[in-house]
Structures are given as structure tokens and as C-alpha cells.
Amino acid sequence: MIHGIDHIGIAVPTLDEAISLYRDVLGLVPSAVEEVPSQQVRTVFFDLNGVHLELLEPTAPESPIARFLAKNGPGVHHIAFKTDSIEEQLSQAAHHGCRLINETPTAGANDKLVAFLHPKSTLGVLMELCEPRGIK
Ligand code: ZN
Numbered sequence: 001m002i003h004g005i006d007h008i009g010i011a012v013p014t015l016d017e018a019i020s021l022y023r024d025v026l027g028l029v030p031s032a033v034e035e036v037p038s039q040q041v042r043t044v045f046f047d048l049n050g051v052h053l054e055l056l057e058p059t060a061p062e063s064p065i066a067r068f069l070a071k072n073g074p075g076v077h078h079i080a081f082k083t084d085s086i087e088e089q090l091s092q093a094a095h096h097g098c099r100l101i102n103e104t105p106t107a108g109a110n111d112k113l114v115a116f117l118h119p120k121s122t123l124g125v126l127m128e129l130c131e132p133r134g135i136k
Contacts (some may be wrong), residue, residue: 002089006082006112006130007045007052011068011075015044018074022046022053036109041065043045043109054080054109078116080128086113089129093117105131 003049016127017031022028028046033041039056040063056077058066068077083089086105094100098117108114108130117127 001079002084005051006080007054009054011065012055012057013069013074015042015055018055019044021068034109038106049103078126078128080130083129083131086115086129086131090115
């Protein structure tokens with residue numbers, strides 16, 4: 001079951017520049033920077049009453065975020081839905097013909113399990129399913 005939007009992922013070339021923007025222009029408070037090796041990114045979160053903005057900076061040229069930036073420039077990258085049953089959501093998506101980028105959940109930022117649905121099968125929106133560990 002989906003419980004809400006966990007976060008909106010935004011691809012940025014450099015975290016420093018992006019953190020300044022969100023901190024200085026909007027007055028938001030950044031979390032600590034976290035490196036997520038499985039996604040080849042460094043991330044920082046801003047908490048807006050439980051919905052977060054996730055800034056994503058690539059750590060390698062072959063990182064999916066590096067490829068996204070090369071193709072589209074900086075901007076909104078994905079929407080993450082909070083679930084308490086990521087495996088079930090994945091099989092439901094597969095059952096309805098969605099292309100899964102991750103057949104099984106992987107380790108995401110903030111100690112969450114995450115999996116992505118391919119935007120070619122979700123009307124152009126890269127969807128992330130995200131299960132906080134310990135929710136069950
Ligand atoms: Zn995300």
C-alpha cells in the first residue's frame with residue numbers, strides 16, 4: 001500500500017550550489033550529505049513536514065544521474081512513493097505490465113529499501129518505491 005509521497009528527487013550538477021539555493025532562497029535546512037554507492041550519487045534531504053526534497057549529485061560519469069544531467073540538464077528526476085510493502089508494490093507493477101528498473105529492492109539513502117519503475121512504462125515519470133526499514 002502507498003502511504004504518501006516520501007520525496008521528490010532533483011538532479012543537480014553539484015550539491016554545494018544546490019544546497020545554497022534551497023537554503024538561502026527558500027530558507028530550508030539541509031540534512032547531512034550521504035553517499036549512496038548503489039545509485040552512484042551523493043544526496044542531501046530537506047524535510048518539508050514529512051515530504052522531502054532529495055538533491056542528487058552524481059559521483060561517477062556512468063551514474064544514472066550523470067546520464068540524466070547530460071540528457072536533460074538539472075531538474076526534477078523522480079517522485080518517490082512511500083510504501084510498507086515494496087515487494088508487493090513491485091509485483092503489482094510487474095503484473096500490470098510496468099517495466100521494473102529494479103526487480104528486487106536495493107539500499108537507498110536514509111536506510112530505506114528502494115526500487116524504480118521505468119518512465120517508459122509510467123507515462124514519463126520515473127517512479128521510486130520506497131520502504132523505510134523498520135516500518136513493519
Ligand atoms: Zn529518491
